[in-house]
Amino acid sequence: MLNNVLMLLTVILCVLSPLLSVCQVPLAEGKSVQQTIDILHKKLEQLSAVKQGNFTVDCETYHATGNASGQPTKLLYVMHNSETPLSCLALFEGGPCLTADGNFDVLMIKLKSHFQNAKGHKVESRGSRYRYCDFLIKVGAVTMSSSARGISVEVEYCPCVVPGDCWNLMKEFMQSFLGPSIPELPSVFATKPEGLYVPADCVDTMTQYLELFSKVRKQQVLPGTTR
Amino acid sequence: MADAMNVGVNLEAFSQAISAIQALRSSVTRVFDSLKDGMKNKETLEGREKVFITEFQDNLQSVNRDLNELERLSTLVGRPSESHPLHNSGLLSLDPVQDKTPLYSQLLQAYKWSNKLPSLSRRFIRRGAELPTGFCRFHIKLQYHAGLASSLLNQQSLKRSANQMGASAKRRPKVQPSTLVLPPQYVDDVISRIGRMFPDMSIELFRPNGTSAVLLVTLGKVLKTIVVMRSLFIDRTIVRGFNENVYSEDGKLDIWSKSNYQVFQKVTDHATTALLHYQLPQMPDVVVRSFMTWLRSYIKLFQTPCQRCGKFLQEGLPPTWRDFRTLEAFHDTCRQ
Numbered sequence: 218m219l220n221n222v223l224m225l226l227t228v229i230l231c232v233l234s235p236l237l238s239v240c241q242v243p244l245a246e247g248k249s250v251q252q253t254i255d256i257l258h259k260k261l262e263q264l265s266a267v268k269q270g271n272f273t274v275d276c277e278t279y280h281a282t283g284n285a286s287g288q289p290t291k292l293l294y295v296m297h298n299s300e301t302p303l304s305c306l307a308l309f310e311g312g313p314c315l316t317a318d319g320n321f322d323v324l325m326i327k328l329k330s331h332f333q334n335a336k337g338h339k340v341e342s343r344g345s346r347y348r349y350c351d352f353l354i355k356v357g358a359v360t361m362s363s364s365a366r367g368i369s370v371e372v373e374y375c376p377c378v379v380p381g382d383c384w385n386l387m388k389e390f391m392q393s394f395l396g397p398s399i400p401e402l403p404s405v406f407a408t409k410p411e412g413l414y415v416p417a418d419c420v421d422t423m424t425q426y427l428e429l430f431s432k433v434r435k436q437q438v439l440p441g442t443t444r
Numbered sequence: 445m446a447d448a449m450n451v452g453v454n455l456e457a458f459s460q461a462i463s464a465i466q467a468l469r470s471s472v473t474r475v476f477d478s479l480k481d482g483m484k485n486k487e488t489l490e491g492r493e494k495v496f497i498t499e500f501q502d503n504l505q506s507v508n509r510d511l512n513e514l515e516r517l518s519t520l521v522g523r524p525s526e527s528h529p530l531h532n533s534g535l536l537s538l539d540p541v542q543d544k545t546p547l548y549s550q551l552l553q554a555y556k557w558s559n560k561l562p563s564l565s566r567r568f569i570r571r572g573a574e575l576p577t578g579f580c581r582f583h584i585k586l587q588y589h590a591g592l593a594s595s596l597l598n599q600q601s602l603k604r605s606a607n608q609m610g611a612s613a614k615r616r617p618k619v620q621p622s623t624l625v626l627p628p629q630y631v632d633d634v635i636s637r638i639g640r641m642f643p644d645m646s647i648e649l650f651r652p653n654g655t656s657a658v659l660l661v662t663l664g665k666v667l668k669t670i671v672v673m674r675s676l677f678i679d680r681t682i683v684r685g686f687n688e689n690v691y692s693e694d695g696k697l698d699i700w701s702k703s704n705y706q707v708f709q710k711v712t713d714h715a716t717t718a719l720l721h722y723q724l725p726q727m728p729d730v731v732v733r734s735f736m737t738w739l740r741s742y743i744k745l746f747q748t749p750c751q752r753c754g755k756f757l758q759e760g761l762p763p764t765w766r767d768f769r770t771l772e773a774f775h776d777t778c779r780q
Binding site: 349350351352374375376377378379382383385386389390393 | 665666685686687704705706707708744745746747749755756757759760761762
């Protein structure tokens with residue numbers, strides 16, 4: 218099925234402590250998702266990055282029931298990140314967010330009457346985690362209902378807490394293994410009241426992942442000839 | 445050689461003790477001989493036993509006598525002088541074949557040389573290139589090595605405190621120089637004045653162990669430095685990231701653990717170099733101010749590219765070196 222896709226768009230996330238930006242990079246000709254991931258792994262290993270295990274980021278969608286008619290259904294997203302295995306994040310798109318512990322999932326089951334799980338809309342990204350000097354790079358395949366939709370690359374520069382300080386440094390690093398197509402500064406930082414020079418936290422990472430997953434959901438899989 | 449070693453030994457008693465040892469040996473041998481021989485041939489069993497027992501007792505008594513004699517003499521003999529420098533290997537001097545194997549004299553020379561080496565090297569470090577005249581007569585090899593060392597060290601004097609050295613190491617002054625003993629209040633004042641000079645740098649002063657101050661310097665949102673002072677001299681420094689914990693588990697300042705990030709480990713090394721570089725023994729407050737000015741240049745650690753290669757990253761590290769005069773940023777591999 219993968220081979221039938223003419224041009225699978227890879228969606229790149231770049232997280233900068235944590236900062237994430239989304240850009241679309243076309244896949245190499247004739248290569249599938251897995252092959253592109255392998256190419257990226259090889260480039261990282263050439264830089265002498267060290268593989269340090271795996272990671273998973275997933276996002277489940279819940280529809281809020283009981284809304285007044287005429288209003289659009291509010292969607293609640295519950296996200297998990299293997300970096301913070303004991304927590305989960307619940308957020309409305311563009312709205313308030315809540316950091317809770319793992320039992321929140323159980324709570325959501327109990328709140329079935331108010332929030333309905335849209336099971337077909339679960340998006341997750343799974344892959345390997347690399348460490349290079351003070352950088353953490355996570356390359357994962359984004360799948361929705363077990364069909365691969367793209368590749369996510371998360372780059373984190375650990376020593377720096379202020380995204381605005383190290384954006385150029387990060388761009389240079391990403392260029393070294395992603396090539397010339399570099400994402401722009403993520404919007405999540407532009408919308409903050411103090412702008413770029415406020416310390417970032419894990420909520421920003423997950424917001425960026427959420428934006429990415431939303432894009433993936435809306436993405437149309439193009440039918441086409443096999444290459 | 446033997447005379448030098450045996451000063452304090454009563455030679456007369458010594459020779460008597462040696463003969464006493466010989467007498468003791470023979471009496472002990474007699475005891476065992478009589479035991480070995482067993483009972484002599486006599487008419488009656490009683491007679492034989494009696495003779496044997498008396499003989500045995502006589503022998504044992506003679507052993508006892510000889511042992512007492514030896515003990516008495518050993519107290520008179522006295523101790524040999526303990527000043528021989530090579531302890532057991534000094535017994536090599538007893539070897540009479542001096543010409544063929546001059547081992548002892550060579551050993552003595554080597555020992556004296558190695559004894560002098562640390563004190564001489566200390567003097568070179570303090571004095572720079574001056575070679576004390578008395579030493580030149582001693583050993584050519586040491587002179588060569590010390591000359592090398594002094595030329596290397598002379599490039600930068602490591603004398604940080606205003607210690608006045610006497611003409612020879614033996615007359616080391618017992619009085620501490622004035623700049624090492626400063627009232628804590630003065631140190632507090634100097635530090636708070638420097639802290640006010642730089643708005644983006646905050647300095648907190650702690651005294652966890654007695655009178656030595658420990659400063660926690662927070663530079664913007666970039667890094668935190670712990671500076672351990674000795675009066676107004678900077679002794680040690682350790683740099684960690686802004687999000688790293690500076691306190692250990694028991695709530696005290698953790699002044700030993702390294703940073704988790706390679707970039708800050710590198711900056712710690714550079715800071716140690718800096719505190720050795722900025723030296724003015726008579727004006728330690730100027731030194732502290734220069735060090736803080738240098739440290740402040742790290743506010744743009746992640747934003748500045750290297751002045752030489754123009755890049756941000758070299759082997760994954762940003763430009764961590766700051767020139768001591770111009771405060772320009774360089775990668776560690778790009779400087780000079």
